[in-house]
Amino acid sequence: MAVLRARAITKRFDDKTVLSGISLDLKKNEWLGILGESGSGKSTLLRIMARLLDADEGEVYLGRDRLPDVSTQLIAGHAGIKHIHQEFELFPNQTVRENIAYALRFYEPDFRDERVEDLLELTQLGPVRDQKAKLLSGGEKQRTAIARSLAELPEVLLLDEPFAHLDSRNRQAILEAIQSIRRRHHLSCVFVTHEAADALAWCDRVAVLRAGQLVQVGTPEEIYDHPANAYVAELTGVVNWLPAERPESGKYFVRPEWVKVTKNSARATWRGTLAAVRFRGSFWEYLCYNGRQEAMTFYAAKSKLNVGEELLLTYPRSAVRYVE
Ligand SMILES: Nc1ncnc2c1ncn2[C@@H]1O[C@H](COP(=O)(O)OP(=O)(O)OP(=O)(O)O)[C@@H](O)[C@H]1O
Secondary structure, three states: OEEEEEEEEEEEEOOEEEEEEEEEEEEOOOEEEEEOOOOOOHHHHHHHHOOOOOOOEEEEEEOOEEOOOHHHOOOOOEOOEEEEOOOOOOOOOOEHHHHHHHOOOOOOHHHHHHHHHHHHHHOOOHHHOOOEHHHOOHHHHHHHHHHHHOOOOOOEEEEEOOOOOOOHHHHHHHHHHHHHHHHHHOOEEEEEEOOHHHHHHHOOEEEEEEOOEEEEEEOHHHHHHOOOOHHHHHHHOOOEEEOOOOOOOOEEEEOHHHOEEOOOOOOOOEEEEEEEEEEOOOOEEEEEEOOOOOEEEEEEOOOOOOOOOEEEEEOOHHHOEEEO
């Protein structure tokens, strides 16, 4: 059952169409990602879904109710939908605890105190709870802002890259906090990101937006393993394009994790020279070129290969994918 539905949303700014007929459902308890490059229309779509901006065409429904146009409302937004973005303001001279408690100022003190403790724990802000906001690090400030936004739980949470500028440790901490809150309180959530890795790791389904058009909606495995086209294939991970069997046919590719070195020339599907070795922390990345300057990337746990070495590579036929 869909909690929030966008139906045939079209939006133009001046003469430029930035969203073309987008229909998207957010299901109950779902974490739905909207993945796309900068300028693809993600924030505009989210603002329309949050009732902060009117579409030129199309409707947004919360449950069965069609949401009224923003222009007919005194206050933009909707009580059941919370929109969290990168810009936030804290009270600089108040503590972390006070900043979060402010969002709950109209509630009973017992309820408020319990809820604030819960949020401090979830966002791992316990150690700085009595520190003034102006003395916090950027990541702590952002976590405080998110804890405050989550103090009163909405039905639907819309996240517009609120942690795009954080380091990976802080981003991980916030994503985990949101995930626990979401699971515990059965929140439905839309998460806008241009980071494919975040969309794949955290979302139940991902909608890929390209220049205002919805290109594919699917589970992370579907969009990674069966991308709708070459654009989605490249957006979601590293792609090794294989020579086309016929010039007019579509394109074939294999992901690097399927490619292995072999000593058996009868098994080799690809031959080339190792051009680069990159240490990626938990694995090594190798880049080869063949005589036609076609590239092949593959991964392995430890480097035993040297640049300039001639390699025989193999991959299973079942790992080869086709896109139009
Ligand atoms: N108020 C506005 N007036 C005119 N053009 C706008 C306005 N808001 C957005 N746009 C344009 O609409 C397009 C989509 O913008 P949007 O912010 O939705 O993209 P995005 O995918 O969220 O990008 P990013 O990842 O960089 O935030 C862009 O070309 C942008 O310049």
